[in-house]
Amino acid sequence: MHSTVRTRQIIKYLPPRIGHHISRCITNKIEDVSTHTGQKWDSDDYRLARFALAPKQVNQNWAVNLIAEIPPKEVTERVVWCDGGSGPEGHPRVYINVDKPGNHACGYCGLRFVKKDHH
Structure with a gap:
């Protein structure tokens, strides 16, 4: 007062x-x-x-954009697996069905796989 x-x-x-x-x-x-x-x-x-006292720290290199830069792996099998890398640095093994045409992404790491035609 x-x-x-x-x-x-x-x-x-x-x-x-x-x-x-x-x-x-x-x-x-x-x-x-x-x-x-x-x-x-x-x-x-x-x-x-x-x-107010310190700026909000946001990484501009979003993982989604970094993964999108990696080209999809061409495979010949109908079912492939992804473990995200080597052992403790990766994720649980996931099996991916690549029968349908187009890219198929891993649910954990976002790596993409595409089936290469034999013809």
């Missing part, structure tokens, strides 16, 4: 032409960066308060 009274006293003693034009020039608008899941809040959302 004391600070409110003090502020009013200061404004009261300013010359009339200056006292009428005093306004707050403080803004708390923070621009939000979109994440790989498309999460983006409005600039006046209270959840952006955590990014």
Whole structure:
């Protein structure tokens, strides 16, 4: 309460032409960066308060885009398996049916497989 009274006293003693034009020039608008899941809040959302002192860190190299750069593996078998790499660095083995034409992606890592025709 004391600070409110003090502020009013200061404004009261300013010359009339200056006292009428005093306004707050403080803004708390923070621009939000979109994440790989498309999460983006409005600039006046209270959840952006955590990014007032430090910027929101979003990796621009999304895994979806990096996997899309890898060309699909051509296979001759009807059923292939994917384990995501070597042993502990990969994922559980998944069997993928590649009978239908087109790319077939692994559900864990996104690697794509395509059946190569024998003809």
